[in-house]
Amino acid sequence: MNHEHHQTLWKQACDILDLNDRGSYTVPTKGLYPFQWNWDSCLTALGQSHINEERAWREIQTLFDNQWPDGMVPHIVFHEHDDGYFPGPDVWSTGRPVPTSGITQPPVAGFCVNRLYERAKDTSLAIQQASTLVPQINRWHHWFYQCRDPKGTGLIALLHPWEAGRDNSVDWDDAFERVPTDGVGSYVRRDTTHANPEHRPTQGQYDRYLWLLQHFRSLDWDNSVLHDASPFQVVDPGFNALLIRSCTDLATLADAIGMTDIAEQNRQRAAKALTALDSLWSDQHGQYVCFDRVANCAIDSASIGGLIPAVASIPKHRSNAIAQRIDRISAHSRFLVASHDPEDGRFDADRYWRGPAWLIINYLLADGLAHAGETAMSKRIIASSLDLIENGGFAEYHDPISGDPCGGASFTWTAAMVMEFLS
C-alpha cells in the first residue's frame, strides 16, 4: 500500500473513532449498538492510544467502573437511554446503579491494558492507571474460574452465546437444541431495522437468546448458581485462550508495577488452563473445537473459535497447524479469515459469525501467529485485512468471498484495528 492510501485509511479510521466517541466510552456504531460493549471498548482503546493515551485509559476505566461486586465485568453498559436496541436495561433488569447486561464477554482487558502500558509515552499516567486496573482485572479473572469452572477443570464455560462475542456461530447450534423457547413472550427485535436481516441471527436463535436471559433473571443473576442451572454450558477454546492470554499479560504487567502476588496468581491460572486447553484439540479438523459440558461431548464445528487459541502460548506445533489450517481455508475465500470453515455446509458467507471475516479476529490471530514465529501467515492476514477495508470500507464484518461489507457501517473496532495494522 502506498503512503497516500495509508494516510487516507488512517484519517478515515480517526474520523470513525471521533464519530462514535461519547466522551468516556465509545459506541460500536451509531444505531445498531448505542451503548458500551465490553471487548469492543478494550480493543478500541488500542486504536485510541495512537491519538490520545488519556482517552484510551478512560475507555477501559469506564468499563471497569461498572464491574459487578462479584467481579464480573458485564458485556454491555447502558450509559444512556436508547430505544433503538433490544433487549434493553428493563429486560435485563440487573439492578445495577448504571444499568448493565447480566452476562460477560471475551476478557481481552489484560491483553489490551498491558499493551497500553508497554507503548505508553506518558509513563506516570500509565503506572497510575495500571495500578487501578490490574486489581480489577484480577478480580474478573478470579470470577471466571470461580463461577464458570466450579469443578476446577481449568477451563471455563459460557452460559450464553452472546458471551462468546460470536453470537450465532455454528458452534452453538447443537447445544441450542436443548434451550427451550416456551414462555419467552412477544418482543420486537431492533437489530433487523438497522442491518440487513439476512446478515443477522435468525428468529429461532433470538428466542433462545431471550429464554436464557429470562432464566438467569429469574435466578436473580446470582453467579453462584447460574452455571449449574444453565442448560447451555459450552467450553469455547477461543474464549478460554483469550482468558489465558489476558492472565499471562496481566502477570507481566503486575510484575512491572510491583504487584507480585497478582502476577503469581495469574501465572498459575494460565499454566493450569493451557494444559487443559489441549484437550480441545481435534485431529480430525486440525484445529481446536468447542466442548459441550452438559452433553459431555466435543462439538463437531470447525469455526474461528478453534483458531483463536493462536493468541495464547500454545505448543509450537499447534500454532503451526493453525497457520496451515488458515492456509487451507484461504483456498476457498479471497479474504482472510472466514469465521467458519467454507467447506462445511453450514457456512454462510454473509451471516454474522457463520462465515464472514472480522478484523478484530484477524488482529488477534496475526498477533498470536507472529509471536509463535508464524510470520508469513501473520503478514498475509494483515495484508488481507487492509485489502478488505480498502475494498469494502470500515464495516462490522465482511463477506470473505466477495469482500462485500456486512452488518453495521463506520464500525469502531474495525477502525481501531486498521490503526493497529497501519502503525
Ligand code: GLC
Ligand atoms: C455483536 C458481536 C459482538 C460485539 C457486539 C458489539 O453482538 O457479536 O462480538 O461485541 O456486536 O459490536
